[in-house]
Amino acid sequence: MPDLLAPIAGNVWKILVAVGDKVELDDELVILEALKMETPIYCDDSGTVTAIKVKEGDAVNDGDVLLVIG
Amino acid sequence: MTDWSKVFEVFSSGIIGVFLVMFLLQILTQLSTRVIDFVENGKNGGAPEAVPVPKSSADPAKD
Amino acid sequence: MLDILKELLFSSGVVSLTGGNLVMWLVSFVLLYLAIKKQYEPLLLLPIAFGILIVNLPLTYLMEPEHGLVWFFYHYGIEMDIIPPLIFLGLGAMIDFGPLIANPKTMLLGAGAQAGLYVTFFAAVLFGFDLQEAGAIAIIGGADGPTTIYLTSKLAPHLLGATAVSAYAYMALVPIIQPPMMKLLTTEKERKIVMTKLRPVSKLQKVCFPIITAMTIMLVVPPAAPLISMLMLGNLFKESGVVERLSKSASNELMNIVTIFLGLSVGATMTAGTFLSPKVLFIFFLGLFAFIVSTGAGLIMAKIMNLFLKDKINPLIGAAGVSAVPMAARCVHKVGSEANRRNYLLMYAMGPNVAGVIGTVVAAAILLQNLG
Numbered sequence: 001m002p003d004l005l006a007p008i009a010g011n012v013w014k015i016l017v018a019v020g021d022k023v024e025l026d027d028e029l030v031i032l033e034a035l036k037m038e039t040p041i042y043c044d045d046s047g048t049v050t051a052i053k054v055k056e057g058d059a060v061n062d063g064d065v066l067l068v069i070g
Numbered sequence: 071m072t073d074w075s076k077v078f079e080v081f082s083s084g085i086i087g088v089f090l091v092m093f094l095l096q097i098l099t100q101l102s103t104r105v106i107d108f109v110e111n112g113k114n115g116g117a118p119e120a121v122p123v124p125k126s127s128a129d130p131a132k133d
Numbered sequence: 134m135l136d137i138l139k140e141l142l143f144s145s146g147v148v149s150l151t152g153g154n155l156v157m158w159l160v161s162f163v164l165l166y167l168a169i170k171k172q173y174e175p176l177l178l179l180p181i182a183f184g185i186l187i188v189n190l191p192l193t194y195l196m197e198p199e200h201g202l203v204w205f206f207y208h209y210g211i212e213m214d215i216i217p218p219l220i221f222l223g224l225g226a227m228i229d230f231g232p233l234i235a236n237p238k239t240m241l242l243g244a245g246a247q248a249g250l251y252v253t254f255f256a257a258v259l260f261g262f263d264l265q266e267a268g269a270i271a272i273i274g275g276a277d278g279p280t281t282i283y284l285t286s287k288l289a290p291h292l293l294g295a296t297a298v299s300a301y302a303y304m305a306l307v308p309i310i311q312p313p314m315m316k317l318l319t320t321e322k323e324r325k326i327v328m329t330k331l332r333p334v335s336k337l338q339k340v341c342f343p344i345i346t347a348m349t350i351m352l353v354v355p356p357a358a359p360l361i362s363m364l365m366l367g368n369l370f371k372e373s374g375v376v377e378r379l380s381k382s383a384s385n386e387l388m389n390i391v392t393i394f395l396g397l398s399v400g401a402t403m404t405a406g407t408f409l410s411p412k413v414l415f416i417f418f419l420g421l422f423a424f425i426v427s428t429g430a431g432l433i434m435a436k437i438m439n440l441f442l443k444d445k446i447n448p449l450i451g452a453a454g455v456s457a458v459p460m461a462a463r464c465v466h467k468v469g470s471e472a473n474r475r476n477y478l479l480m481y482a483m484g485p486n487v488a489g490v491i492g493t494v495v496a497a498a499i500l501l502q503n504l505g
Contacts, residue, residue: 007477034479035459037466042474062331062480077258080268084251087499091353092244092492098345099237106338121477 002045004059004067005068015056016049019051023069045067045069139236149191153405160408161185161312161400164298173305177278177396177407180291181298183401184410196401211286213295215396216395220486224279224490225367226380230342230460232484235331237396238438239450240483243488245434246454247496250274254500257419262348264410265289268500270416273300275493282399283360283396284497288504294403299420306459308419308467309383311452315468317447318432324472330445336372343368350495351491357498364494389439427455431485446481453482456489 013033017023027043052066054060142148164182168175184203187194195201198208211217233239252272257267269285270294281300285293303310315324347365351358370380435451449469453461462482469478 004391007475008479026204035463037463037479039477039479040474044475072258073264077255080264080500081251081255083497083503084254084496085248087354088244088492088496089241091350091495092240092488094353095346095349095491096237096240098349099234099342102341102345103234103237103332103338106335106341110335110337115239129374 002047003028003065004031004041004069006062006064006066007041008032008034008039009062010039010060011036012054012058012060012066013057015052015054017049017052017067019049019052021039023047023049032060041066043069046067144192146191146193146461148203150193152404153409154189154191155186156369156409157189157403157405161189161214167302170430174301177301177399178298178391180224180304180396181301181394181400184397185294185403185493186400188226188401188404192435196404203401204396206394207401209283210391210394211398211460212290214283214286214359214389217283218359219389219391219482220395221360222363222367222416223384223391224458225343225364225369226249226384228364228368228371228487228490229483230368231332231334231339231465231489232480234334234338234342234395236481236484239254239484240433240453240488240491241438242434242454242485243456243490243492244454244495245451246427246456246485247275247426247492248335249430249455250423250493250496251469252426252430256422260415260419262415265504266292268298268504270419271423272493272497272500273303273416273420273498274455275428275489276304276424276427276455276461276492277490278304279395280360280456280497282395284501290402291407292412292416294399294408295416296420297399298403299417303420303424304457304460307455307457310424310466311461311464313435314425315432315449316477318429318473319436321472323436324469325476326445327473327476328450328478329444331480339372340369343372346491350491350498354498354502356501357494360494360497363489364490383483398499424455428452431455431489438440447476447478450485453484453486454489454492456486456493457478458486458490459483461489462486 012030014031017029023043024046025043028040029043031042032039047069049067050070063067161182165180167173168178176218195203198204254271254272255269257270264267265288269289272281272284273296278300282297343365347362367383370376431454432448432449435448440444449465451463455461465478465482469476
């Protein structure tokens, strides 16, 4: 089951999905903010969002789990 | 009149100088990284209760 | 009654106005517009623009040596080399050298971009500038404001206004200047390269880095001492974690205070007499040239390194070797994600970006050693 990991360190700017949403490859799921720049994070696979591990405004590190997709 | 030999001297010594200094820094950074790795891993392996050293090991505790 | 009015009129500045003053007002208004409306580096452009305005109001003698208020700011702050190193202290307290420590190879990219600076030096001499002036113009390509001001005030103080304004203006224009060069010198395939993950950097490494770097650079190129010592002290404040108050003061209050005096005094050097000459236009042109060549040199350096590396780097990060932190790194990230939207180059680009700051200081010190 692929987890969506944060590719860079930054703050969670927006979460664009909710638990239970069906997502597909290349959907924009989360927007991170790093160095005053918004970076969209895309879905790597299709599936359903089963858990959201962060909330908007959280600081995340490189490699932290953002969402769990099942 | 422009002193062209001086111009070339500044030009070449500048480029070479910057590269040498930055290369030296690269080597020293790599070297210190290696030494520090060695020291920290040694500590972690040797004494379990020792020092909260690498920040990376503290990170997963966040969530 | 009429006589008094007449006298008032003739002792006022209005009658001493020259056409040049009016042109400088216009320059000031344009910069004010760019700062306020467009928000191009407003922290600096705003005080600079106001500085230009006030020295071009005649008979105020604000820049009169030994008398004028702004002259004292200029004399003690810039001529005596106090402000640029203090800004570096604050910068050091803000910069995270982690991405550079994690990937020390990118140190060379910080050097690569400086090659462009020496090309510009050459070009400026061809344009008829003397060697000192050429050195001051070339450093614009390093894209570092305080270093530009520091070097210009030592080599060619009469050009200070022009070099400082063009350095800050082009830094704000990085997102426009750099991408065409990046796309020209790299292929789509190269831009898609995803880099290997950076290794974690421990606190001890971050603490050791400023100490080792400060010692090395000051031993090898002593003229870099004022800038590099302050930069690394600021960084040590930050990374040591034990003097948070000093680190915060350096990067906030102190930096803000000296920025006011820096901007105002740089602006105040631009009187109509010194600024309105064809030379200044050439400086702006050469400054842009310097920026473009430095970007190109960084990219080419990255491509050369790829010939030898097993783990290929994305050549785009070479463009971040000019030191405009973090504008250049952001720009790299953006161009990279256009080619491959799962390519997150930001942190990889921060390595060469902060290396560029060190590289520019070293380049400036070498110029100073040769030309000072």
